[in-house]
Amino acid sequence: MNLDMSQPALERTAPRLMRTEPLLTMRDVSRRFGEVEALRNVDVTVYPGEVMGIVGESGSGKSTLLRMMNLEDTPDSGDYRLQLPNREDGNLFDLARYDRRMLCARHIGIVYQNPHLGLLMRHSSSGNVAERLLVAGERSFDVLRGKAREALDASEFPLARMDARPIELSGGMQQRVQLAKAIALEPALLLLDEPTTGLDVSVQALVLDTLKRLQRDRRITMVLVSHDLGVIRTMADRVMVMRHGEVVEQGLADQVFQDPQHPYTQQLVHAKL
């Protein structure tokens, strides 16, 4: 079968009716690693309070894109803006390294698939959360411990174990510590890179439920990367489908799953068990 994969099915460009402004806008982001074009002219718009799901096979560029959103890497070209209170608008990729780090610590939280990337495994769980607060300038021990406790509780981490080190915890508990660290400063944007991959299904359901509750109660905007279409379908309001570093389709989650427009998306949806 020879399918025409060249025409992307992107978001409709009708004039907007509602007055909601995007929280995150990325335009024309490209990144090359040697011969490999990891991202090619990627556009992303994320609105306040929504969950944007990103799906695609391994190597499609979804995790690279998430690292760009977390300013861990900068592209060869492109523009990235966040609508944050009391901040001058500008291309975040142009910020100095220190400014990027401070902006991320204050306004962006991230949960990695591998907890080793997000946690200091030999520090206590509460210490890991407090570390994020320290970066943002908090110095009082009582405040640090209180806020760490609150974030761990919101992430449904058992408080009796808040002084345990992540290395002593199960995978699901480690993800909760990462989540607590990510939300400790009430970020404008929460990035989730395969947060439930590798967890057994019951723990996966608990983590997803916690995320959904946080989104509902705190209106945290989330970008969720997963290769698990079931997770994306459960969580996302809108979905982007990536392939070979490009966005081939984006739309409302139910539309992308029920009426996929691009041949690659149809293959992906039909292949789901």
Added chain:
Amino acid sequence: MTSSTSLLRVEGLTKTFRMYHLDSMLHAFEGVSFDLHRGEFLLLRGHNGAGKSTLLRTIWRSYLPVGGHVWYQSEEGEIDLANAADVDIALLRRHEIGFVTQFLNARPRVAAQDIVAEPLRLAGYSAAEALEQARHWLDQFGVRPELWRAYPSTFSGGEQQKVNLARALILPQRLLLLDEPTASLDVGARAALVRRLSDLKSQGVAIIGVFHHPGDVAELIDREINLATRVVADQTESDEDVAV
């Protein structure tokens, strides 16, 4: 454009599915047009495969139309649902347009009462008030109190559907799309549904529905469209049929 009194005006709506793996097209319906006013109940008729559910899903925008317009008079102004930005559709779904299917899309390990309360929480209600209303509607649809804190994924099809209806109808919307909501319901829950729909209709909610047994809601129907024959029949004023 929408006339001054209509909430929804569907013009020449056409839906075709392109199936790449079969290298073929499937034509669901073509050139469907009708108006819907506030407080009006429109029944969609037609044999299996006539496109009734597909039409509902196209208005809801789970399916993307290939032609035509769906002019909707929202609280913010007029919008063409067929071509609107996804984010506008998402916001309208949260605040103005509801869709009820015969299946509950329950997240694992979420209690029935929390599933029902969720639309209220998203609309800004306090946790206590949302929970109180959720329990009220679960009770109205006949879900026993001992099940309120249980996970619906373990419920029978009929019990799941009651939870589904309680959730879908807890917030009055301006436009309600119903895709066979009475399937698998017992007599009591069916009566509760008709009461709720009647209430919503009298509050001005416009309703488009597909029913296996239209007799369930006969007293509510104002007009019907037969998608197989494209005939509109007015239930209230005359028996005269109008071709569309």
